[in-house]
Amino acid sequence: xxxxxxxxxxxxxxxxxxxxxxxxxxxxxxxxxxxxxxxxxxxxxxxxxxxxxxxxxxxxxxxxxxxxxxxxxxxxxxxxxxxxxxxxxxxxxxxxxxxxxxxxxxxxxxxxxxxxxxxxxxxxxxxxxxxxxxxxxxxxxxx
Ligand SMILES: CC(C)(COP(=O)(O)OP(=O)(O)OC[C@H]1O[C@@H](n2cnc3c(N)ncnc32)[C@H](O)[C@@H]1OP(=O)(O)O)[C@@H](O)C(=O)NCCC(=O)NCCS
Numbered sequence: 423x424x425x426x427x428x429x430x431x432x433x434x435x436x437x438x439x440x441x442x443x444x445x446x447x448x449x450x451x452x453x454x455x456x457x458x459x460x461x462x463x464x465x466x467x468x469x470x471x472x473x474x475x476x477x478x479x480x481x482x483x484x485x486x487x488x489x490x491x492x493x494x495x496x497x498x499x500x501x502x503x504x505x506x507x508x509x510x511x512x513x514x515x516x517x518x519x520x521x522x523x524x525x526x527x528x529x530x531x532x533x534x535x536x537x538x539x540x541x542x543x544x545x546x547x548x549x550x551x552x553x554x555x556x557x558x559x560x561x562x563x564x565x
Contacts, residue, residue: 428477430511432518435472435484437463443481444474451501469498473518475511482506485515487523495523497533513546534560 435444441463448456455462466472466486475483485500497519502511520531535543540550551558 427509428506430482430506430509430514431476432473432514433476435466435474435486437467440474440481440484441466444484447481447484447501447503448499450503453499453501455499465498470495471519471522473515475502475515477506483511483515485519487519489523489528493528494530494532495519495528497531512542516546534558 437444444466445456445459445462448462455465469486470489470491472484472486474481483500483502483506485497487495487497489495497516500512500515500519502515523531525531531548533543533548535548544550
């Protein structure tokens with residue numbers, strides 16, 4: 423018997439409605455942000471634009487971005503529940519962010535790829551900064 427794949431919708435994130443589910447997605451991916459739910463809530467509420475992937479009422483993915491709303495956008499986090507990865511949800515989340523900040527207006531759509539995620543970003547059309555003759559610099563605690 424054929425199994426039916428869940429219908430996933432992408433919607434703007436409403437922290438009041440979705441935060442518990444968003445936190446669960448960070449926890450499921452073992453991200454350290456989940457150890458500081460209060461700060462994560464501030465981060466979600468303070469992001470310029472964020473989206474959730476929903477399977478009916480359940481949050482199964484999340485992405486957020488910070489922007490000056492004029493020239494630049496920085497994509498901060500994108501996560502999908504481990505059991506639903508590799509089904510196109512990450513691409514749809516990223517597309518929703520990039521569509522909200524179109525290249526015609528925004529010169530730079532920037533992100534830092536976590537270890538293991540660079541293959542995803544290459545696959546969905548992002549280019550390492552070196553490809554533009556640019557250099558990325560960072561200060562980081564390294565975790
Ligand atoms: C990275 C992540 C968001 C990708 O989401 P996803 O729903 O699994 O990705 P998709 O199914 O939309 O993949 C889109 C394409 O990228 C490819 N892809 C996905 N992950 C990949 C990886 N790690 N390496 C290489 N290719 C990858 C898919 O095969 C797919 O290719 P296709 O269009 O040819 O079929 C997800 O793996 C995740 O949540 N990882 C843990 C959190 C994380 O590291 N986030 C990145 C923070 S920078």
